[in-house]
Structure formats: C-alpha cells, structure tokens
Amino acid sequence: MKLRVLLLLSVFLIGWSGCKKDSTNPAGNTTTPLVTFTMSSQPGTQGGTSFLFAPSVDVRLTRAIVALAAQQFVDTLTNPNPTQVFSAGTPYQLQEYTGVASGQQWSFLLTGTLVSNNAAFNQPAAYTVP
Structure with missing residues (x-):
C-alpha cells in the first residue's frame, strides 16, 4: 500500500512540476516572425475607409483575412495575382470598407511567401482605427 501511494505521489509531482511554466509564451516559440506588417488606414475613394499594409520584407x-470581431x-x-511582389516598407491597399469608426479594433491574417527564399508565412496583424 505504501508503495502505491509513493508511486502515485511521484507521478503526480512529476506531472505537476512539468506543467508549471514561468514563460508568457506557452508554446515555447521564441523565433522571430518571418515578416511583420505595419497596418494603417486612409479615406477611401468611395466614401469608406481603406486599410493598408506595409510588409517588413x-x-x-x-x-488576407480581415476581421472586426x-x-x-x-x-x-x-x-x-499571387506572383505579385509587395516591396518592403511600401504601403499597399487591401480593401475599402464602410462603417469603419474610430476605436474599432480590426485584425488581419496575411498569408503568402517571402520573395527571398519562398518560405511560407501566415502572419497576424492588428490595427485600432484612430
């Protein structure tokens, strides 16, 4: 009986100590994203608001998936035209939307490949309308 209790306690302690993390990144991923996007907005040509993105590379x-949760x-x-190259630091228009208001928090998920090595990315970006 003592052996069972000791074995059970050991399994519990090993499991418990293995689950404790001090990291704020539970996945343990410390790599830098392949690309980041700077988001912005401007008045559209049809009375709405256009969102723009500027890639870091x-x-x-x-x-692109655009969402207003x-x-x-x-x-x-x-x-x-998925072969079109979007140059680093240059803003490009995504789409114009109506009903965009100050303070809204929009999110974007941009998918594609790097020109330099054809590495695939699926990069999120966020933007709060000023």
Whole structure:
C-alpha cells in the first residue's frame, strides 16, 4: 500500500512540476516572425475607409483575412495575382470598407511567401482605427 501511494505521489509531482511554466509564451516559440506588417488606414475613394499594409520584407501575398470581431465581420480576400511582389516598407491597399469608426479594433491574417527564399508565412496583424 505504501508503495502505491509513493508511486502515485511521484507521478503526480512529476506531472505537476512539468506543467508549471514561468514563460508568457506557452508554446515555447521564441523565433522571430518571418515578416511583420505595419497596418494603417486612409479615406477611401468611395466614401469608406481603406486599410493598408506595409510588409517588413518583400513578399508575395496569396490571401488576407480581415476581421472586426466586435461586429462578427470577416472578409477573405484572395489575391488574383499571387506572383505579385509587395516591396518592403511600401504601403499597399487591401480593401475599402464602410462603417469603419474610430476605436474599432480590426485584425488581419496575411498569408503568402517571402520573395527571398519562398518560405511560407501566415502572419497576424492588428490595427485600432484612430
């Protein structure tokens, strides 16, 4: 009986100590993203607001998912020319939307490949409308 209790206690302690993490990154991923995107907005040509993205490195973009969680809005944009190169630091327009208001928190998921080595990325970005 004492052996069972000791064995059970040992398993519990090993499991408990293995689950304790001081890290704020539970996945343990400490790598730097392949690319980051700077998001911005500007008045659109049709009375709405256009969102823009500027990649940190040259990329080819295949898809962008635009979301406004507060209104349960999601829009998937597929690039009709997935071989187009978007140059680092240059802002490019994604889409124009109506009903965009100050303080809204929009999120983006940009998918594509790096021009330099064809590495795939799936990079999130966030933007709060000023």
